[in-house]
Amino acid sequence: MSDVAITATRLTKKFGDFTAVDHISFNVEKGEIFGLLGPNGAGKSTVIRMLSTLSTSTEGSATVAGFDVRKEAAKVREHIGLVSEKMIMYDELTARENLTLFGKLYDIPSDVLEKRIGKLLDFVRMQQWADHRIDTFSTGMKQRINVIRALVNQPEILFLDEPTLGLDPQSTAEVRELVRRINIENRTTIILTTHMMTEADMLCDRIGIIDRGKIVAMDTPAGLKRSVSGSDAALFEFEIPNLDSNILSSVKSTGSVSSVVQDDPTHIKVSSVGDDSFDILVDVLRKNGAQIRTVRNLEPTLEDVFLKITGHEVRDEVAKAPVPQRRGGPPGMRPKKRVR
Amino acid sequence: MGLRRVVRHSAWICWKDLLEFSRSKLRMVMLVLMPLFMMMMVGFIFPTGDSISQQPIALANQDLAVNGTSLGDSFVAQLEAVNEQTGMMDLSDAVGFDDIKSKIQDGEVMGGIIVPSTFTSDILAGRQGNITVLTDQSNPQMSATMQSVLTQVIEQMGFLMAEQNLNQTYGVSLEQAPAVLKPYNVELKGIVPGDPNYFEFVAPGIMAMVVMMSLMTGLPHAISYEKDMGTLDGMLAAPTSRWAIILGKVMAQSSTGLIQGFIILLLSVLLFGVSIQGSILLVLLLIILTVFSFVGLGILITSFADKEETATMVMMTLMFPMMFLSGVFFPIQQMPSFMQTLASFLPLTYAADALRKVMVLGAGTEAILTDVLVLAVFGSVLLAVAVPMFKKAMSR
Ligand SMILES: Nc1ncnc2c1ncn2[C@@H]1O[C@H](COP(=O)(O)OP(=O)(O)OP(=O)(O)O)[C@@H](O)[C@H]1O
Ligand SMILES: [Mg+2]
Numbered sequence: 001m002s003d004v005a006i007t008a009t010r011l012t013k014k015f016g017d018f019t020a021v022d023h024i025s026f027n028v029e030k031g032e033i034f035g036l037l038g039p040n041g042a043g044k045s046t047v048i049r050m051l052s053t054l055s056t057s058t059e060g061s062a063t064v065a066g067f068d069v070r071k072e073a074a075k076v077r078e079h080i081g082l083v084s085e086k087m088i089m090y091d092e093l094t095a096r097e098n099l100t101l102f103g104k105l106y107d108i109p110s111d112v113l114e115k116r117i118g119k120l121l122d123f124v125r126m127q128q129w130a131d132h133r134i135d136t137f138s139t140g141m142k143q144r145i146n147v148i149r150a151l152v153n154q155p156e157i158l159f160l161d162e163p164t165l166g167l168d169p170q171s172t173a174e175v176r177e178l179v180r181r182i183n184i185e186n187r188t189t190i191i192l193t194t195h196m197m198t199e200a201d202m203l204c205d206r207i208g209i210i211d212r213g214k215i216v217a218m219d220t221p222a223g224l225k226r227s228v229s230g231s232d233a234a235l236f237e238f239e240i241p242n243l244d245s246n247i248l249s250s251v252k253s254t255g256s257v258s259s260v261v262q263d264d265p266t267h268i269k270v271s272s273v274g275d276d277s278f279d280i281l282v283d284v285l286r287k288n289g290a291q292i293r294t295v296r297n298l299e300p301t302l303e304d305v306f307l308k309i310t311g312h313e314v315r316d317e318v319a320k321a322p323v324p325q326r327r328g329g330p331p332g333m334r335p336k337k338r339v340r
Numbered sequence: 341m342g343l344r345r346v347v348r349h350s351a352w353i354c355w356k357d358l359l360e361f362s363r364s365k366l367r368m369v370m371l372v373l374m375p376l377f378m379m380m381m382v383g384f385i386f387p388t389g390d391s392i393s394q395q396p397i398a399l400a401n402q403d404l405a406v407n408g409t410s411l412g413d414s415f416v417a418q419l420e421a422v423n424e425q426t427g428m429m430d431l432s433d434a435v436g437f438d439d440i441k442s443k444i445q446d447g448e449v450m451g452g453i454i455v456p457s458t459f460t461s462d463i464l465a466g467r468q469g470n471i472t473v474l475t476d477q478s479n480p481q482m483s484a485t486m487q488s489v490l491t492q493v494i495e496q497m498g499f500l501m502a503e504q505n506l507n508q509t510y511g512v513s514l515e516q517a518p519a520v521l522k523p524y525n526v527e528l529k530g531i532v533p534g535d536p537n538y539f540e541f542v543a544p545g546i547m548a549m550v551v552m553m554s555l556m557t558g559l560p561h562a563i564s565y566e567k568d569m570g571t572l573d574g575m576l577a578a579p580t581s582r583w584a585i586i587l588g589k590v591m592a593q594s595s596t597g598l599i600q601g602f603i604i605l606l607l608s609v610l611l612f613g614v615s616i617q618g619s620i621l622l623v624l625l626l627i628i629l630t631v632f633s634f635v636g637l638g639i640l641i642t643s644f645a646d647k648e649e650t651a652t653m654v655m656m657t658l659m660f661p662m663m664f665l666s667g668v669f670f671p672i673q674q675m676p677s678f679m680q681t682l683a684s685f686l687p688l689t690y691a692a693d694a695l696r697k698v699m700v701l702g703a704g705t706e707a708i709l710t711d712v713l714v715l716a717v718f719g720s721v722l723l724a725v726a727v728p729m730f731k732k733a734m735s736r
Contacts, residue, residue: 052577077579086570090356092363097356104352105578107345133363149574 005030005157005189006051010060013046020046022213023060028191030156033183035204036193037302043213044193045085048161051191052082065156078106081150081158081188085165087142088149091135095126095145098134099152106153113152120148124178140171147178151186158182160192164199172199179203197302207302211310224305234277235298236270240290243268247290254284269298346584353575353588357562358595371596375550375604379612382542382669393427395486398434398443398452403459411463412455415471418497419453428489437474444476451475451486540615543608544695545668545688547601551630552688554597555590556659559638560651562589582731586639593638594631601627617702626698626708630691633715636722637687643726643733662688687718 006028013021021043028034036044049055051064053073062069065079082088089098096117103113121127124144134142143163150158163179164172180203182188194200200207201221208218217224240247243266251270252260256277261269270281278297285292361367399419403412423429432449434440440452454472463469473490475483503517512520563586566572575585605623608614616623641658645651663669665679666688672680683689694711697703705712 054573054576074579077577080577082573082577084570084573086573088571088574090360090571092360093356097359101352101356102574102578105349105575105580107348107579153578 003030004028005032006034006062006064006191008047008051008060008062011047011050011057011062012059013043013050013055014058019213021050021057024210024213024215025060026208026215026218028157028189030189031183031187032205033179033190033192033203035200035207036191036210037195037197037200037207037306038193038210039195042195042210044195044210045161047210048082048084048159048191048193052080052159053077054082078153079156081153081155083147083150083158083160083163085161087146089134089142089146092133094131094133095121095137096130098145099149102149103152108152116152116154120151123181124148138171140167140174143167143171143175144178147175147182151182151188154186155188157189157191160190162193162195164194164196176203197306201302209302209306209309211306216309217305221302224302227305227308234272236272236278236281237296237298238268238270238281238285238290238292239266239294240268240285241266241293242289242291247285247288250284250288251281254280256280266293346581346587349580349584350587350591353585354591354595357589357592361592361596371600372603375546375600376607378546378550379539379543379604379607382539382546394430395428395451396449397429397431397486397490398440398449399431399455400434400436400440400452401455402436402457403455404457404461406460406464409460411460411469415455415459415469415497418500419493422493422497437472440474444474449476450479451483451490453490539608539612540700541671541696542669543604543612543614544699545666545692547604547627548630548688548691548695549663549666549668550600550604551594551597551627552634552662552691553659554593554600555631555634555638556641557652557655558593558596559589559635560642560645560655562593563642564645564651576734582734583727586727586730590631590635590638594628594635597631598627614699616699618698618704622698622705623695626691626695626712629712629715629719630695633687633691633719633722636719636724636726639726639730640722643729662686665689666692668692687715690714690718 004027006026008027009025010023011021011025012019012023024043024047026034036047038044046055050057051062051069053069053076056070064076067075067079069076090101093101099117099120100113103117108116117130118127121130124147126141126144126148129137129141134145137145147160147163160179164175167175176199179190179192183190192203204221206218206220207224208215209224210216217227219227243262248260248262248268251257251268254272256272256274257270258273259271263269272278272281274280282292399416401412401416403410403415405413420431423431434443434449434452437454440449440454443449444452452474454474456470456472459469459471471494473487473494475486477483499518499521502521503514506512506517506520507514518525563572566575572585576582605616609616637658641651641654645654661682665675665683666672666686667683668688672683672689675683690711694708694715697708697711701707
């Protein structure tokens with residue numbers, strides 16, 4: 001068996017004249033969390049829909065869990081779980097009833113299914129809500145059930161299309177934690193889409209940046225950032241209330257430091273090179289009696305990466321893409337521009 | 341994919357649909373109210389003979405007595421006696437034409453009867469006694485009914501008078517008098533016992549129509565709703581055949597359609613005095629056949645309509661002609677011939693016809709063979725067209 005969970009080869013989807021996904025090729029390794037990062041209308045959902053057999057490709061091919069998505073769609077479906085943009089749940093049914101229905105569509109015997117549903121509910125701490133109707137839940141609770149619903153068949157591969165869209169910060173954190181746990185505890189390969197830089201950065205082993213139907217960059221988060229800064233250089237900002245010329249000169253004379261800029265009486269920006277440059281800097285500052293109130297790592301973000309590669313910022317492609325409305329929640333929060 | 345697996349999956353999908361249905365109070369209430377409204381509505385739009393009772397009618401007796409006898413008075417007395425039996429009218433006194441006219445305009449009365457001042461003298465002089473009947477023309481349906489009822493009453497009274505005259509003047513015995521006056525008599529006799537009523541005519545058609553509606557509107561609605569909500573994706577991404585999804589939906593919609601059909605049957609029998617002449621089993625089988633004949637159409641609309649709105653629009657356009665041209669409310673035989681041709685293309689025509697034949701006329705299988713055949717063929721052909729269309733539409 002190979003180590004590849006998903007392969008996409010020149011995968012293309014056209015809606016009439018409009019090319020939503022344009023000859024995309026990538027692989028996802030088994031056990032990996034792979035992120036598709038891109039603005040609204042980039043084609044993320046369309047890729048997910050083609051890979052999860054909901055939509056047929058216009059051109060190109062793809063395999064999921066070793067099966068061709070077009071020729072062996074039924075086989076593919078047995079091995080995948082899908083959390084799509086809209087929640088796949090019936091509001092008038094209870095959590096357990098929803099999970100049972102989908103479990104039965106995967107031909108899971110009743111006794112096995114019952115136990116599995118119990119475990120899944122435990123997994124997201126929703127046991128006491130099992131027999132409550134979905135429409136009595138908060139959006140965060142709904143999304144937790146929605147995610148475990150995609151796990152009833154114990155899929156090898158889990159598709160998550162904007163799993164934190166429309167959630168408040170606390171629920172967002174919970175769902176991200178859940179994604180990580182699914183990946184670690186079940187060894188589930190995960191492919192997720194997001195327009196949030198931080199989310200991709202936090203969760204993904206590798207990221208494909210997608211813009212206007214094309215993958216414009218693909219690497220680990222660190223690799224992508226390095227491609228912007230060009231080296232392993234890092235930029236730190238220290239806030240030091242008792243900053244004086246002595247402290248300043250000692251920092252300047254440190255070997256790994258390439259430049260120091262003083263913005264105001266209490267802030268300095270330090271560029272340094274090397275893996276242990278941060279430790280060295282803190283040691284030097286301490287030795288010279290500096291009180292460090294705050295430190296910020298001003299390393300390049302994915303936003304910088306995106307800006308550099310595409311030449312435009314991550315924002316809505318207003319003309320082309322209507323923002324999908326999620327049931328029961330406000331539209332997704334836009335990523336804030338980095339505050340300086 | 342094994343057939344048993346498809347059936348098992350579809351049973352679960354049907355279970356889900358019915359569970360959703362049963363949890364929605366509004367839909368549960370509508371399940372019973374819709375057939376009830378339908379029957380009541382029909383009852384009100386088409387007043388039947390015996391639905392006329394206690395209609396306010398103004399009566400102006402202007403007759404002048406001749407030698408102390410007023411035939412007008414005896415006419416009025418007779419009219420009141422007849423009315424006591426039938427209870428059709430609520431008679432009130434009026435002065436004359438203008439008085440009655442203003443009362444009709446005010447909506448106080450539905451019509452009026454005038455016995456003119458020369459009534460007695462005319463009759464005594466050997467002329468006909470004229471009686472004027474006024475009706476409210478703004479209500480043509482009522483006006484026509486009133487007119488015919490009053491005319492009948494008055495004619496009947498004239499007939500009695502004539503019999504007595506014959507007897508007294510020419511010595512014809514009272515037993516022979518009717519044959520002399522009216523040599524021909526028409527006796528109406530239906531082929532089933534009892535008085536036919538309008539509900540017996542419409543109830544079978546409405547049953548067929550409700551079943552049709554639950555499939556033609558319910559099925560596309562159920563599927564496009566799930567498509568819009570995104571829940572359909574969950575089923576499509578599971579290893580479930582498209583057949584199972586459509587079959588599950590059809591089963592759920594048919595169940596609610598059948599339930600509504602039975603509610604209509606029950607209401608017709610309990611509230612509207614309809615009696616079922618034929619076999620109940622045959623009625624049941626016919627309803628199931630009706631379901632089958634409309635499933636294909638429902639699926640076809642579903643595959644054309646990508647959004648819920650479009651689905652609603654398409655089915656509205658299709659349904660209204662079906663409702664009115666298929667002889668559910670008006671007999672097809674009364675329609676112009678090109679409309680009759682049109683009606684012969686609509687499956688509802690055959691479903692309503694077959695159900696009516698069995699329920700009202702007590703017909704057996706042979707009598708409805710054509711209807712059954714047409715419905716079966718229509719259902720099969722549309723299903724054969726619809727299923728590939730649906731499969732294509734599901735994978736955009
Ligand atoms: N069924 C369809 N018919 C026509 N155009 C479509 C269809 N689905 C998607 N598109 C178009 O394809 C493009 C990509 O859509 P897609 O939903 O894949 O974007 P996305 O990256 O998921 O964006 P979002 O953040 O809005 O979810 C958009 O411009 C969209 O309008
Ligand atoms: Mg999307």
